[in-house]
Amino acid sequence: MNILLAILVLGSIAAIFGALLGFASVRFKVDADPIVEQLDALLPQTQCGQCGYPGCKPYAQAVADGEAINKCAPGGEDTIKKIADLMGVEVQPLDESHVKGDVAQSNRPKVAFVIEEDCIGCTKCIQACPVDAIIGAAKQMHTIIIDECTGCDLCVAPCPVDCIEMRELPETIHNWQWDLTSIPVKQLD
Amino acid sequence: MVESVVERITRGHFWDFHGGIHPPEQKFLTSSKPIKQLSLPKQLIIPLQQHIGREGDLLVTIGDRVLKGQALTLSTNPMVVPIHAPTSGTISAIKMSVIAHPSGLSQLCIFLDVDGEDTWRKRELCHDIEQLTNHQIIEKIADAGIAGMGGAGFPTHIKVNRQPDINFLIINGAECEPYITADDLLMMEQSNAIVDGIKIIDKLLTPAFILIAIEDNKPKAIKALQQATASIEKIKVCVVPTKYPTGGEKQLIQILTGTEVTSGQLPIHAGIVMQNVATCFAINEAVRHDTPLIRRVVTVTGQALNKPQNVWALLGTPINFLLEQCSVQNIENENQPVIMGGPMMGFSVSSELVPIVKTSNCILVPSKVEMPSAFEKESKEVECIRCGQCSDVCPSQLLPQELQWSAKAKDHAQLKKLNLSDCIDCGACAYVCPSQIPLVHYYRIAKAEIREQQQLDLKAEKAKIRFEARKLRLEKEKIARQEKHKKAAAARKAAMNKATPEATGAKSAVAAALARVKAKKASKAQVDTPDAPADLSTEVVDDQKSQVSAAIARAKAKKQLKAEAATKLSNSSDDTNKAVDVDTVETKTTVTQQPTVDDKKAKIAAAVAKAKAKKLSKNAEVTDTDKVTDNTLADKTVAEKTVNIDDKKAKVAAAIAKAKSKALAKANAKAESLNEEKIAANNVSATVTSNVTPTDHSPSNSAQAIPEDIVVTENAENSDSKNQNESLAESTPTPAMDKKAKIAAAIAKAKAKKKLKEASSVENNDQDSV
Ligand code: SF4
Numbered sequence: 034m035n036i037l038l039a040i041l042v043l044g045s046i047a048a049i050f051g052a053l054l055g056f057a058s059v060r061f062k063v064d065a066d067p068i069v070e071q072l073d074a075l076l077p078q079t080q081c082g083q084c085g086y087p088g089c090k091p092y093a094q095a096v097a098d099g100e101a102i103n104k105c106a107p108g109g110e111d112t113i114k115k116i117a118d119l120m121g122v123e124v125q126p127l128d129e130s131h132v133k134g135d136v137a138q139s140n141r142p143k144v145a146f147v148i149e150e151d152c153i154g155c156t157k158c159i160q161a162c163p164v165d166a167i168i169g170a171a172k173q174m175h176t177i178i179i180d181e182c183t184g185c186d187l188c189v190a191p192c193p194v195d196c197i198e199m200r201e202l203p204e205t206i207h208n209w210q211w212d213l214t215s216i217p218v219k220q221l222d
Numbered sequence: 223m224v225e226s227v228v229e230r231i232t233r234g235h236f237w238d239f240h241g242g243i244h245p246p247e248q249k250f251l252t253s254s255k256p257i258k259q260l261s262l263p264k265q266l267i268i269p270l271q272q273h274i275g276r277e278g279d280l281l282v283t284i285g286d287r288v289l290k291g292q293a294l295t296l297s298t299n300p301m302v303v304p305i306h307a308p309t310s311g312t313i314s315a316i317k318m319s320v321i322a323h324p325s326g327l328s329q330l331c332i333f334l335d336v337d338g339e340d341t342w343r344k345r346e347l348c349h350d351i352e353q354l355t356n357h358q359i360i361e362k363i364a365d366a367g368i369a370g371m372g373g374a375g376f377p378t379h380i381k382v383n384r385q386p387d388i389n390f391l392i393i394n395g396a397e398c399e400p401y402i403t404a405d406d407l408l409m410m411e412q413s414n415a416i417v418d419g420i421k422i423i424d425k426l427l428t429p430a431f432i433l434i435a436i437e438d439n440k441p442k443a444i445k446a447l448q449q450a451t452a453s454i455e456k457i458k459v460c461v462v463p464t465k466y467p468t469g470g471e472k473q474l475i476q477i478l479t480g481t482e483v484t485s486g487q488l489p490i491h492a493g494i495v496m497q498n499v500a501t502c503f504a505i506n507e508a509v510r511h512d513t514p515l516i517r518r519v520v521t522v523t524g525q526a527l528n529k530p531q532n533v534w535a536l537l538g539t540p541i542n543f544l545l546e547q548c549s550v551q552n553i554e555n556e557n558q559p560v561i562m563g564g565p566m567m568g569f570s571v572s573s574e575l576v577p578i579v580k581t582s583n584c585i586l587v588p589s590k591v592e593m594p595s596a597f598e599k600e601s602k603e604v605e606c607i608r609c610g611q612c613s614d615v616c617p618s619q620l621l622p623q624e625l626q627w628s629a630k631a632k633d634h635a636q637l638k639k640l641n642l643s644d645c646i647d648c649g650a651c652a653y654v655c656p657s658q659i660p661l662v663h664y665y666r667i668a669k670a671e672i673r674e675q676q677q678l679d680l681k682a683e684k685a686k687i688r689f690e691a692r693k694l695r696l697e698k699e700k701i702a703r704q705e706k707h708k709k710a711a712a713a714r715k716a717a718m719n720k721a722t723p724e725a726t727g728a729k730s731a732v733a734a735a736l737a738r739v740k741a742k743k744a745s746k747a748q749v750d751t752p753d754a755p756a757d758l759s760t761e762v763v764d765d766q767k768s769q770v771s772a773a774i775a776r777a778k779a780k781k782q783l784k785a786e787a788a789t790k791l792s793n794s795s796d797d798t799n800k801a802v803d804v805d806t807v808e809t810k811t812t813v814t815q816q817p818t819v820d821d822k823k824a825k826i827a828a829a830v831a832k833a834k835a836k837k838l839s840k841n842a843e844v845t846d847t848d849k850v851t852d853n854t855l856a857d858k859t860v861a862e863k864t865v866n867i868d869d870k871k872a873k874v875a876a877a878i879a880k881a882k883s884k885a886l887a888k889a890n891a892k893a894e895s896l897n898e899e900k901i902a903a904n905n906v907s908a909t910v911t912s913n914v915t916p917t918d919h920s921p922s923n924s925a926q927a928i929p930e931d932i933v934v935t936e937n938a939e940n941s942d943s944k945n946q947n948e949s950l951a952e953s954t955p956t957p958a959m960d961k962k963a964k965i966a967a968a969i970a971k972a973k974a975k976k977k978l979k980e981a982s983s984v985e986n987n988d989q990d991s992v
């Protein structure tokens with residue numbers, strides 16, 4: 034009898050707390066960002082496709098579905114580290130097979146540049162640009178909106194007359210990085 | 223609360239801020255000498271941007287003569303302040319030049335060759351500011367190009383624009399940084415003008431009280447201002463204890479009012495506006511005397527100078543001119559550092575030609591005894607010993623040593639947690655650090671990195687939005703295209719059903735007529751070669767035609783039943799027989815007609831075959847190869863016959879064209895213009911091909927070379943007929959042709975892509991192979 038009573042009491046306590054916890058978990062549910070959004074926020078948004086996906090979002094989706102985390106060349110080690118943190122996996126070195134051209138090699142940002150006198154206005158580059166950073170119309174000269182260009186390199190290959198090249202952004206006082214050691218001392222004539 | 227604060231102030235009681243230091247003042251070097259008026263320098267170098275924000279639009283060009291006070295740039299938005307010619311002269315250059323920036327980088331500067339006459343532009347003096355509306359005053363301040371002269375260079379006209387509920391207007395005359403006495407001297411000499419300036423701001427902002435804060439190490443300035451403000455109840459001169467950095471905005475507010483402006487807040491949120499004394503002086507000049515900001519007081523000091531003193535320097539004066547005026551002892555010394563700004567917050571400049579700008583208040587040329595650290599190339603930094611002195615003196619109550627570690631580790635999240643953004647770069651921590659760690663330098667690097675990162679993040683965000691928008695747009699276009707294709711297919715089917723052989727005949731006549739008109743231009747080029755190598759050229763054209771027709775035939779074959787195709791063939795053979803007569807008579811006309819028909823065919827074939835060619839290619843290839851080899855081996859009669867077959871093909875093609883044209887009714891005009899291009903392209907192709915023909919038709923070649931061509935054509939007709947041209951053109955490289963072919967290829971490719979997305983991959987392959 035005593036045992037039965039004990040079971041009953043303990044059982045009902047367990048049921049009450051269980052219900053309470055269940056209610057709390059529903060009531061106070063934290064809406065976390067979907068993992069894909071979080072991953073996408075970590076990627077550099079260059080939209081270059083070097084990872085083998087047609088943009089950063091698709092790669093974020095793929096990583097969420099278990100794709101390797103080391104395929105984004107523009108993001109480099111930093112991005113891999115952040116993704117590893119988020120996904121709770123080991124940091125891996127950058128997959129070299131996904132590094133195309135020299136996009137990832139220079140630390141100064143690059144943007145595409147149309148050599149305008151050579152452009153025949155074929156509009157191929159516009160179709161290649163993932164962020165619509167090229168303006169122009171059929172048989173008109175095309176040009177790149179520097180501020181919108183992500184430096185993805187995708188417009189260079191389709192140009193039939195090879196008039197697009199990647200150029201480093203010049204250093205100005207607006208993007209200059211303080212550097213302890215290398216303040217240039219220039220003497221003007 | 224405001225009253226209690228004022229009560230405290232009148233009793234001479236102030237609050238204190240955390241930390242602070244008492245570095246050797248060294249103000250005696252210059253504080254006892256009056257401000258010197260300098261002779262005019264030979265040349266002024268005026269940077270377009272002298273303040274926070276962006277530069278204005280240039281109003282002058284090289285060679286222009288400008289008058290003193292004339293605007294050189296135009297302000298296009300509120301964050302832009304204009305610059306003015308400090309004296310009269312001629313613009314000799316507008317180019318990049320090193321400016322007063324720690325990076326030593328260049329910026330666009332106007333070079334003004336001074337003519338020495340110092341002629342003013344027309345000025346409108348204003349004797350009674352009561353007549354001006356607030357709006358007019360603010361406009362005058364904005365037009366005068368006044369930006370905060372204490373150091374930050376924030377556009378003043380924004381700061382003095384009317385805000386509700388201003389409790390305190392604080393006039394900052396603390397000038398806490400060692401060596402600098404520019405504001406001190408200005409207060410001594412121009413106290414009335416400064417007070418007039420303060421009155422103008424008072425009119426604009428209507429604060430409850432005006433506090434003028436001066437450190438107690440400037441007795442003469444205090445006296446002068448007390449005298450000038452004696453009659454004004456609202457203005458209180460506050461003598462605050464000397465301590466560095468009292469002049470910091472947040473620190474001074476805390477000293478005077480006891481209010482702590484918390485992290486991320488602006489003084490205006492607490493009902494407080496602060497202006498520098500020099501700015502007040504400039505406002506008075508601008509509003510009353512219509513004198514834009516073209517000069518300022520600069521303290522030229524340091525023990526390396528024989529005659530350190532304050533000078534009235536025109537903006538744009540190169541510092542070597544100032545140093546000459548103050549007899550520097552050994553400017554030749556390569557290692558002699560020249561520091562712009564004070565010893566605590568300044569930076570060494572990289573060129574003697576760096577000009578004075580609106581925010582430069584001091585040029586410091588220290589001797590080796592005075593500032594040994596400035597002469598050392600190598601930093602004497604050693605490891606942090608965690609003595610904690612830095613956090614004791616930090617006026618922002620930060621943890622400098624923690625910040626330093628995080629800055630070195632580039633841990634931006636941690637830096638943010640430690641409130642790096644509240645660091646005012648005062649340098650107090652680096653001053654006391656026994657390990658000689660250049661702490662502020664690390665913070666500056668970190669701040670720049672964080673700023674850069676923020677910009678990158680912004681850009682990434684923008685790229686993401688644009689990428690998504692583009693995806694959406696492509697998706698929409700695709701749906702629209704599919705819809706169109708569906709409609710076109712339906713229309714084609716309907717037209718197909720109607721197209722009986724008789725109708726085809728009639729319509730082909732119309733099509734041919736149309737084509738002939740278009741070909742007229744093109745034909746001229748071709749007429750040159752019709753007679754002598756007639757056989758060859760027709761053969762060549764036939765080659766092409768047979769390829770094209772093969773494609774059409776294939777397309778047809780798939781669409782129609784085999785039985786139907788059979789009847790067509792019999793029909794066409796009939797046609798052939800009839801046409802033989804006509805053709806033998808009109809060889810010449812046929813020749814001229816050929817390119818046209820060819821043209822038309824190429825176009826139609828391209829449109830139709832693109833979709834179907836690939837699937838069917840294998841079957842057709844065999845038959846085509848047979849046909850073509852026949853053609854090439856055949857003699858004149860066979861050539862004529864193929865010409866006729868072509869005629870029949872033209873009919874078939876025309877039938878398809880009609881169906882097409884119905885669907886593409888809207889695009890017709892466009893297609894027409896395209897036709898012309900095509901003709902041009904074909905011209906190239908025809909001529910090129912005829913050039914190459916001999917090799918193509920050498921018996922050993924013909925069997926293999928030609929089928930290859932066909933295979934290529936089958937993959938993506940439209941672009942490929944051009945690609946072929948291109949490859950042929952390469953073998954006979956005439957630049958003009960090359961270019962034409964290239965252009966044609968490019969246009970065709972673009973066109974093909976638009977029409978048929980599916981074909982694009984194939985095309986790309988082709989392009990690669992080309
Ligand atoms: S490789 Fe390019 S497209 Fe892929 S995630 Fe990185 S930046 Fe985005």
Ligand code: SF4
Pocket residue numbers: 147151152153154155156157158159169174175191192193194195196197
């Ligand atoms: S791909 Fe090259 S030629 Fe074509 S429009 Fe772009 S820049 Fe001009």
Ligand code: SF4
Pocket residue numbers: 612615616617618619620621622644645646647648649650651652661662
């Ligand atoms: S430089 Fe920054 S961290 Fe150092 S004492 Fe000044 S406010 Fe504090």
Ligand code: SF4
Pocket residue numbers: 605606607608609610611612613622623626651654655656657658659661
């Ligand atoms: S003063 Fe220098 S040594 Fe002392 S704790 Fe700060 S950083 Fe370290």
